[in-house]
Amino acid sequence: MKHADEYRDHDLAKGLAHAVAGQLAALGATEARPIRLMEVCGGHTHAIFRYGLADLLPKSLEFLHGPGCPVCVLPRGRVDDCIAIARHPDVIFATFGDAMRVPGSTRSLLQAKADGADVRMVYSPLDALALARRNPDRRVVFFGLGFETTMPSTALTVLQAEAEGIGNFSILCNHITIIPTLRAILDDPLMELDGFIGPGHVTMIIGTEPYGFIASEYRKPLVVAGFEPLDLLHAIHMILQQKLDGRCEIENQYQRVVPNTGNPVARKAVERVYEPRATSEWRGLGDIALSGVQFRPAYRRFDAEAIFALRGERVADPVECRCGDVLKGLAKPWQCPAFGGACSPEMPLGALMVSSEGACAAYYQYSGLQNSALDAARNKVPA
Amino acid sequence: MTSPMKPLIAPAATSRRSLSATKVTLAHGGGGRAMRDLIDDVFVAAFANPDMGDMDDQARLDLARFTAIGDRLAFTTDGFVVDPVEFPGGDVGKLAVYGTVNDLAVGGARPLHLSCAVIIEEGADVALLRRLAASMRAAADECGVTIVTGDTKVVGRGQADKVFITTAGVGAIPAGRMLGTRRVCAGDAILVNGPIGDHGATIMAARGDMALEADIRSDCRALTPLIEALLAASPDTRFIRDATRGGIASTLSELAGEAGLGIRLEEKAIPVREQVRGICEILGLDPLYLANEGTFIAAVPAEAAAAAVAALRALPGGEGAAVIGRATAERPGGVVLDTVFGGSRIVDMLFGEQLPRIC
Incomplete structure (x- = not known):
């Protein structure tokens, strides 16, 4: 923990925040025309709120909370698929904890569990494989979700199941990839954005090279950052320095963990098991081409989508929610009419309210001290 | 299936029944001899104290003990379920004593007596129950309270998770203490x-x-x-x-x-x-x-x-x-x-x- 504490030092933070304020002034940023940076990763969103980072920085810097929370972009139809599988009497449905509360069209996995489905919370796909080993008379399905960060672990679990000849294990694959979605965001004509704080964990796998187009084609700086508050401040400082120098580059602030080349061994396992999917649905953002993966034919016997004849029904996002606008940074959570009323952590309507990495839940739980509009929205009486 | 602990307490240790089974079966909740064996040999043996009195359906407690301490009675109850039942630093029995004692203490009360109702899952190890009962006794002694009345029930496998314990507690609040x-x-x-x-x-x-x-x-x-x-x-x-x-x-x-x-x-x-x-x-x-x-x-x-x-x-x-x-x-x-x-x-x-x- 000492190692982590070094990255939370208040005095260092004050110095760095002061330097950032100087850069913002030199760039001519104001509250009316702020510099707008998107933190792509939900882990960053969480850290920004948990440490009250915005309190330390001038209002001439605005954070846009990007789509990098895998639970938050889970479409409702996909949750319905999970529940349909989990309701088979011989199925044990295993999932990461934070997917349990994501609302489907009528219910969440947590509610399905209460209704009798055998849904288990696990911490790793290998735990789900162990369940399959221990319960040979049941079919164990693991919900594989997440970005490149979690893809290698599900791919390796499938390879392990294959090596052991375990036949009662499969994965419902909802893995998605961040790069096509970043391009979609950059192509959105309404998007006004000055740079990206790049996702540390994803980059640990994919390396920095895939971000190249952001600098070369779209002329935006991106700095890959760690998850401690000083990491974030440092990354912001690096982005602003690029702006001051007139540079647009991909830089890596998180070099103590993330090699620029990523993890080729992990990528190899992923490529062996998965192939690009023509299109994947993201909650709030819709369909994005080549933004997810599916099993290669050689591994289809581990593919829950093939094993269980899923209806794969599309369920539209709730009309009253502005999840998509919030994900793209076009609206702040409290500007959504549902925020704090129909949609709260108790009764999440949109997925951004479910995970602590979701922008809406983060605003709801942690913020509102200096923002009376947010405070009012948060405390309004549910309709 | 009522099985009050009180009437089964024999006045002398010699007439207490003993339990030879290693696993609890539904018979231990059936109201017959097996249940008496379980209650006597596991719980009464561990909790034995003079406040248990003459083994009626209720403990009868001297009011003077309360009025010597204070001017108000504090009364609380709590249910205890935990997985795993035993963990580093404690077990569900200890929790059940400390938890109720603490709920009295934070109101300014001095805790005096507890009740203990145990719901046991069919198949539970008798050795585990003995450890939990001993642990409860040790915790009660440490807190200066006595367990004076209780109950056991046995439910089918899967209807409870090993052992659930509910305790209630009474204590007295010294005059003048006003917390809130x-x-x-x-x-x-x-x-x-x-x-x-x-x-x-x-x-x-x-x-x-x-x-x-x-x-x-x-x-x-x-x-x-x-x-x-x-x-x-x-x-x-x-x-x-x-x-x-x-x-x-x-x-x-x-x-x-x-x-x-x-x-x-x-x-x-x-x-x-x-x-x-x-x-x-x-x-x-x-x-x-x-x-x-x-x-x-x-x-x-x-x-x-x-x-x-x-x-x-x-x-x-x-x-x-x-x-x-x-x-x-x-x-x-x-x-x-x-x-x-x-x-x-x-x-x-x-x-x-x-x-x-x-x-």
Whole structure:
């Protein structure tokens, strides 16, 4: 923990925040025309709120909370698929904890569990494989979700199941990839954005090279950052320095963990098991081409989508929610009419309210001290 | 299936029945000899004390014992379920004694007697029940309370998880002790008796499904000595509540709401063990919301805070006592944390359980 504490030092933070304020002034940023940076990763969103980072920085810097929370972009139809599988009497449905509360069209996995489905919370796909080993008379399905960060672990679990000849294990694959979605965001004509704080964990796998187009084609700086508050401040400082120098580059602030080349061994396992999917649905953002993966034919016997004849029904996002606008940074959570009323952590309507990495839940739980509009929205009486 | 413990207590140890089975079966809940064997040999043998009296359907307690202490009776009950049943630093039996004793103590009461109702799952190990009963007796002796009445039920496999225990407790409150949220004033110091989150983190690690190994024990303990010391050092203490499920965040949110005041916390003043912080970092959890079993929050007048902390620090379980914040007139009903990093954020009550994050 000492190692982590070094990255939370208040005095260092004050110095760095002061330097950032100087850069913002030199760039001519104001509250009316702020510099707008998107933190792509939900882990960053969480850290920004948990440490009250915005309190330390001038209002001439605005954070846009990007789509990098895998639970938050889970479409409702996909949750319905999970529940349909989990309701088979011989199925044990295993999932990461934070997917349990994501609302489907009528219910969440947590509610399905209460209704009798055998849904288990696990911490790793290998735990789900162990369940399959221990319960040979049941079919164990693991919900594989997440970005490149979690893809290698599900791919390796499938390879392990294959090596052991375990036949009662499969994965419902909802893995998605961040790069096509970043391009979609950059192509959105309404998007006004000055740079990206790049996702540390994803980059640990994919390396920095895939971000190249952001600098070369779209002329935006991106700095890959760690998850401690000083990491974030440092990354912001690096982005602003690029702006001051007139540079647009991909830089890596998180070099103590993330090699620029990523993890080729992990990528190899992923490529062996998965192939690009023509299109994947993201909650709030819709369909994005080549933004997810599916099993290669050689591994289809581990593919829950093939094993269980899923209806794969599309369920539209709730009309009253502005999840998509919030994900793209076009609206702040409290500007959504549902925020704090129909949609709260108790009764999440949109997925951004479910995970602590979701922008809406983060605003709801942690913020509102200096923002009376947010405070009012948060405390309004549910309709 | 009623099986009151009382009538089965034989006046002399020699006529007590003994139990030879190693696993509990439904027969042990059937009201016949098997049930008597279980109650006599496991529970009555462990709890035996003069307050059990003449084995009727109820314990009969001398009022003089209560009036010698105070002018009000305190009465509470709590159910205890935990997986695993035994964990580093305690077990469900110990929890069931300390938990109820603590619920009395935080109201300023001196605990005197407990009841104990046990729901046992078919197939439970008799050896486990003996360990739990012995553990309850040891905890009761430590707290100076007696277990005076009880009940057992056996339910089918899968209808309970090994053992569920419900205890109720009575105690007496010394005259003049007035603790409650309504007595808390803006400016009061908020203190905690030691590091937070030990119990919640221990249980998570002990479940073994995270392959986490940590040198950590539950904080499960009787708070009576600490609370008596606190009230002696700071007689005008306003409020005490043990921060069990939901952690100190939930207790403080309740306090803010009920007192109509704001609470301002200083993150760097809140004691958290390294191991607990490590587990929280790995799983993306917040120690403010982790359960405790021997940790309380108190509000004392600001001028009494130093004496209160010093008194607590002199006792086992109070070594880590600290002032962690203060009550304020701003933002009534809300809890605000000044972070180690120099920012601030709202600390809200959670709707459900904390769920580990995936990345």
